[in-house]
Amino acid sequence: MDYKPLTYENEFQEMKNYFENRDFADAVMCLKSRLEDINLVPLNIAVTGESGSGKSTFINVIRGVNDEEEGSAKTGVVHTTAVPTPYVHPHHRNVRYWDLPGIGSPEFKPKDYLRLVNFDRYDFFLIITTERFREFHVLLAQAIESTGKKFYFLRSKIDAVLTGHRRGKTKGYDDREILKEIREDCVNGLRAGGVGNPRVFLVSCLEPDKYDFHLIHETLEEELPSHKRHVFLLSQPNFFLRTLSRKRKSFLKQIWRWAIVSAMNVTTGPWSGATGVVAAPSLSANGDLTLMVNVLEEYKKAFGLDPRSLRLLADTFGKDVEDLRSVIRTSAASQDITQELLFHHIKSQGLTDMGRMVTACVNQFVPQITVLASGGVAFGTTFWILSSFLANMAEDAARVLSRALEAGE
Structure with a gap:
């Protein structure tokens, strides 16, 4: 040497x-x-959204855990989380992703929801949907913002969205343009609802090496307090x-x-x-x-x-x-x-x-x-x-x- x-x-x-x-x-x-x-610094990340939005699959992917592995978050459209459920990282036991109860029911009240899930526990929130963000997403974001916590929007299953756009089109098709349109549509809809500067990430848990997965990692790492950045970075999957x-x-x-x-x-x-x-x-x-x-x-x-x-x-x-x-x-x-x-x-x-x-x-x-x-x-x-x-x-x-x-x- x-x-x-x-x-x-x-x-x-x-x-x-x-x-x-x-x-x-x-x-x-x-x-x-x-x-x-x-490596003992606690990091608690809240993941919320409608039932069937892909919360559990996302939690497994970002922790580097197989869906069928012991300790994985249960996946499937029929699964409903009734109480906040923590899933620890396999190598960093102080890093926890919390699968929160689903949102979007007619009686949904954001402030009551945050109180029930003990919002003080979490360092930040990830709000996931498979479709357009709706009024209850906006109301939840505003309630989170009022507590001083940060939040980020994830549009999941983006691979399926692109497949739908491609169907029947043989030319003049560009994934990048479609992704740009989807992102702009999400951002504009959230702004119209009253969210000042929404951060929207397009992700696919089936193709984690594509789209905005890397941007989530980098954004969260940059915006976490300095003493939590190291453990968050080390806990990220190597995609x-x-x-x-x-x-x-x-x-x-x-x-x-x-x-x-x-x-x-x-x-x-x-x-x-x-x-x-x-x-x-x-x-x-x-x-x-x-x-x-x-x-x-x-x-x-x-x-x-x-x-x-x-x-x-x-x-x-x-x-x-x-x-x-x-x-x-x-x-x-x-x-x-x-x-x-x-x-x-x-x-x-x-x-x-x-x-x-x-x-x-x-x-x-x-x-x-x-x-x-x-x-x-x-x-x-x-x-x-x-x-x-x-x-x-x-x-x-x-x-x-x-x-x-x-x-x-």
């Missing part, structure tokens, strides 16, 4: 800014606390290359923080704690190596490289899971991540020397790091391992997605 310090200059500068004018020990403990808490890129950038910002926490866990003397592994100076089995295993497992799941996610991606796009798995090149993505795997990788690649080089570079920005990192090995090795595996896993995920999206013969 060729080490290119300038690649991470922005991250090192961020370290410098963080530690300037702070007590170093207190700043480090604050970092550790933030890293431990970041778009831009999603993979944003996940990589979000993880990259955390690496120097994890490296400092790793350095705090250094023990002197022989490395122990994993059967059959020889001593490795300045590396702790119960500290930094355990930390790296946990962080790499998070990368693996976030990029959809774990067995469950690969099977779901294969099912979603009608591919063979072994074909998707065949393009994975990173060892940590293709097998179980263990301390032994990391140790042998460090030893075979000479990464302790690489770690010293990383720490020497970082020391130009934050001189205290050398002392904390016990000669540079723990901090630099952790930084380099996480950086290199992150890059490799992101590239693997892009190859897997590209293979999944390939048109069949």
Whole structure:
């Protein structure tokens, strides 16, 4: 591996800014606390609409859950949600999508509805319909707005709408123009009803890689409070290359923080704690190596490289899971991540020397790091391992997605 310090200059500068004018020990403990808490931030998303509008199917797709999988939201036009029902994300248990009772009955009263579903619980609302938005959608949006919460409109089953428009037309047909007309019709209807600046997304749960699914992800990520963006981003399904890129950038910002926490866990003397592994100076089995295993497992799941996610991606796009798995090149993505795997990788690649080089570079920005990192090995090795595996896993995920999206013969 060729080490290119300038690649991470922005991250090192961020370290410098963080530690300037702070007590170093207190700043480090604050970092550790933030890293431990970041994936525990609760995120509650309300999904509402008429019965049969596709709420449950949408909840399953955006969580990355098969309709027939245990824990999936029940689908079907005859299903009616009587009370708010939470569905947790399979990898991020603090992220919940709530299937709310259907709206649209003659006696529907938006303010009473919000009180009954406990509107304070939710970070934002998604209002779904299969047809044009009607008066009760507008009234609900206005009631939500009066509480200070944000809301977004989703026109679902857009693939069926396009199929209907295509029927009987052999020329002069353009999907983009039809989609533009549908979106404008939705927006104009909502504005006429009194919604000032409606955000409307056209989606298909049968074709999640098309239409506005990516715009939903990006819009919600941008408009969430900063402390909730990371967990929302990581919980999103990997249907778009831009999603993979944003996940990589979000993880990259955390690496120097994890490296400092790793350095705090250094023990002197022989490395122990994993059967059959020889001593490795300045590396702790119960500290930094355990930390790296946990962080790499998070990368693996976030990029959809774990067995469950690969099977779901294969099912979603009608591919063979072994074909998707065949393009994975990173060892940590293709097998179980263990301390032994990391140790042998460090030893075979000479990464302790690489770690010293990383720490020497970082020391130009934050001189205290050398002392904390016990000669540079723990901090630099952790930084380099996480950086290199992150890059490799992101590239693997892009190859897997590209293979999944390939048109069949």
